[in-house]
Amino acid sequence: MENFKFKDMKINVPLSQHTTMRVGGNAHFFIEPNSVKKFVEIIKFCAKNNIRYFVLGNGSNVIFGDEGYDGIIISTKKINKIKIHKNIAVIDCGVNLFIANKIFIKNALSGMEFTYGIPGTMGGAVYMNAGAYNHEIKDIVQKVMYYTGKKIKIIKNKNTIFSYRDSIFKKNNFVILKVWLKLNKSEKKEVESNCLNNLKKRQISQPLEYPNCGSVFKKVNGVSAGQIIDNLGLKGLKVGGAEISCLHANFIVNKGNASASDVKNLIQQVKAKVKQKSDISLEEEVIIL
Numbered sequence: 001m002e003n004f005k006f007k008d009m010k011i012n013v014p015l016s017q018h019t020t021m022r023v024g025g026n027a028h029f030f031i032e033p034n035s036v037k038k039f040v041e042i043i044k045f046c047a048k049n050n051i052r053y054f055v056l057g058n059g060s061n062v063i064f065g066d067e068g069y070d071g072i073i074i075s076t077k078k079i080n081k082i083k084i085h086k087n088i089a090v091i092d093c094g095v096n097l098f099i100a101n102k103i104f105i106k107n108a109l110s111g112m113e114f115t116y117g118i119p120g121t122m123g124g125a126v127y128m129n130a131g132a133y134n135h136e137i138k139d140i141v142q143k144v145m146y147y148t149g150k151k152i153k154i155i156k157n158k159n160t161i162f163s164y165r166d167s168i169f170k171k172n173n174f175v176i177l178k179v180w181l182k183l184n185k186s187e188k189k190e191v192e193s194n195c196l197n198n199l200k201k202r203q204i205s206q207p208l209e210y211p212n213c214g215s216v217f218k219k220v221n222g223v224s225a226g227q228i229i230d231n232l233g234l235k236g237l238k239v240g241g242a243e244i245s246c247l248h249a250n251f252i253v254n255k256g257n258a259s260a261s262d263v264k265n266l267i268q269q270v271k272a273k274v275k276q277k278s279d280i281s282l283e284e285e286v287i288i289l
């Protein structure tokens, strides 16, 4: 492992600087390829040499442990080309959703406004089938180019490749390379105001002034986990520097000095209390390593 050398590879990189929750130890190795081709080369190398790796987008839905990651973190943030042909956008996996939305506003393309304010990348959004305000990314995905670990393939969007906060990519650990989105021609002003309205809703309902990882738990039979947690009076519950937000009970906020263990312990406490008092088994939406 120590002999492994890729140009631009960094060593002992704090994962707290690459995740929105701002917790987690160091990545032993950290690399940011700037093209799909280099991305695939690195994964091939890892697979061939049995090196542990993890694909990281913007880190807005991941909690790494305090012990860090003993392997290679491959960040996609520099794989960020966007092409637009009429109402079809071809987007590299590392494109930030905020940037994509800005380009769609400029091109008067509607369909992805529901993601305005989700601090993720295109790859992360497709992997998680990100959603908000009764829309999911699956509604606008036309096809996806992905890497199986052996082959690069393209899959068309059929009903079977996505489900609630899940995808064929997540189920099989496939790596998303490029995404084709089918959008609708609209008016620039309308796309922009849809985006801004969605952002406003988030600013009112989410504790965005503190580091967080978005919704911690999935809905349970369509009922929001936040409602279930709030009903039990758990807002404000703390472990170390991690706290159940007093604004939104499905958010854990880092009040400044939380460790990954604080966050994980708080998640376990909430699950135990909800199980004990309501007989409901909450399931994490956030990816915990």
Ligand SMILES: Cc1cc2nc3c(=O)[nH]c(=O)nc-3n(C[C@H](O)[C@H](O)[C@H](O)COP(=O)(O)OP(=O)(O)OC[C@H]3O[C@@H](n4cnc5c(N)ncnc54)[C@H](O)[C@@H]3O)c2cc1C
Pocket: 020, 054, 055, 056, 057, 058, 059, 060, 061, 062, 076, 093, 094, 117, 118, 119, 120, 121, 122, 123, 124, 125, 126, 127, 128, 129, 130, 131, 132, 169, 174, 175, 176, 177, 206, 208, 212, 213, 214, 215, 287
């Ligand atoms: C303030 C806030 C608000 C949020 N609001 C929402 C919301 O409204 N709706 C919602 O669904 N989510 C929301 N989230 C969660 C999160 O932003 C989304 O799930 C987002 O799509 C994750 O993208 P990411 O690039 O940050 O992924 P990461 O957190 O980096 O990774 C998440 C998972 O995706 C995998 N992954 C990332 N890129 C790839 C790739 N190219 N190929 C294969 N796997 C990949 C990672 O390995 C990991 O398992 C919110 C988060 C925050 C902090």
